[in-house]
Amino acid sequence: MRAAVFQGEKEPIQIEEVDRPSFGPDDVLVETEACGVCRSDWHAWQGDWDWVGVSPKQGQVFGHEPAGTVIEVGENVDSVSEGDRIAAPFNTSGGTCRFCRDGRGNICERLVPLGFMSFAPGAFAEQFPLRNADVNAVQIPDGIDPVDIAGLGCRFATAFHALVHQADITPGDWLAIHGCGGVGLSAIHIAEALGANVIAVDITDDKLDRAVAMGADRTVNVSEVEDVPQAVKKHTEGSRGCDVSVDALGVADTCQNSINSLDKAGQHIQIGLTTQEEEGWVELPIDNMIYGEREFITSFGMPPNRYDEILRMMEEGKIDPGKIVSETISLDDVPEVIQSLGDYGTAGIPVCNEF
Known part of the structure; x- marks a missing residue:
């Protein structure tokens, strides 16, 4: 499958053919429909955040603001089925630590940032895996555009x-x-x-x-x-x-x-x-x-169990993350757009919806 692949700090990201991602019994495999391009991608591409333990390696697939359709389901997953449309928090949680039990999965002790670790490939790709789907998968209501959900992303x-x-x-x-x-x-x-x-x-x-x-x-x-x-x-x-x-x-x-x-x-x-x-x-x-x-x-992300508050407000027309989307782009455009974010020229959220 095609994916945007990190080549090293400040090196141009390349669109490459990569292996289909693997996933475990608690995970799902998702066909990507949309993924926001975030300043956090630029930070990681720059080599920022090694002081907090985030240091992507060559070969990493970025992309942490996804929406898509579940195409395969791990044997232990109960709440998600093939064909479900889902989003995911960028800071995926384990679901069992003291913070997760207290409804604060966004600061989970076993937190894994989607798209920044080798064992959590991101969604600038035709498909991406989502760990602990029963905890992290956010069901998208019917009628909501995946571009709007990608606009929800980590920033909204x-x-x-x-x-x-x-x-x-x-x-x-x-x-x-x-x-x-x-x-x-x-x-x-x-x-x-x-x-x-x-x-x-x-x-x-x-x-x-x-x-x-x-x-x-x-x-x-x-x-x-x-x-x-x-x-x-x-x-x-x-x-x-x-x-x-x-x-x-x-x-x-x-x-x-x-x-x-x-x-x-x-x-x-x-x-x-x-x-x-x-x-x-x-x-x-x-x-x-x-x-x-x-x-x-x-404030760091949002607890996955509280995304329904946003979705209810979206359904009632109270808020619209899609209004923040500045443009839609293809996967081939992603490397250039990430690099351009350091110029502070983007007003809004670019979203990739062509893979």
Whole structure:
């Protein structure tokens, strides 16, 4: 079968013929219908994240935002059948550890990131295996386009988990989103559905225009202001600052700007993962956070048992991950699109739906 294959750090990804993936008795084999192209693919291609143990080897098949149809089922699988249409979380869980038992499978002790480990080949391929299908397979309701599910991917699901489960947002709250890529636009769309007043922050007008189309009420162009936090605060009632602020990019400036945009008792939500520049370390204004009891909260993926919340909202038209999709591409386009994500030129989520 054809797949997009990693050749080494910063080396061009190649489309190659590879063996059909194997799968175990607890797993399923899925024919890929769509898979989002994510900045996390770019991070891994760059060689980022070796400081947290993610270091893909040559021959790895990327792709961690899939939707597809089950074509073979392991003998121990009970909840999934051939012909079922499914999605999968990017951070697949084992289902038995203390976190999984507590409904927090997204931080499973035996977590395996789909598409970044040799024993978990990804979905930039005609077929991909899904481990522990009874835990990780997310049934797609009839009538939902697989491209929309790929738009759900890791970015929309992570943003949903961040705002719905991790943050304390009530209608009318002021919420800033720093970085309007795929996860930032997802957060804007979700925040609008929650009734928040949304301030979008980015360095380019085209992304800010897309943010307004997704529901942002105010915008701040970083390239046009000297003090980003103060520019954000001016949009809030009494210039007091935000109730919640999100770093959706993961560089030091966006993290610090997000924290400094907060009102007292505000919540900073860290979604963006860092680059080689930070290697996981960012200086924080600790005293300012303490004096105002400002919180630092994180979000990583979403528990697979809670995806039904998103799907129900999709079915009722409350949210639409497909609105974040910027373009559909073929498997042959995937290497170039991954490489281009380092230029921050993509407004939205590219989705591969031709294999």
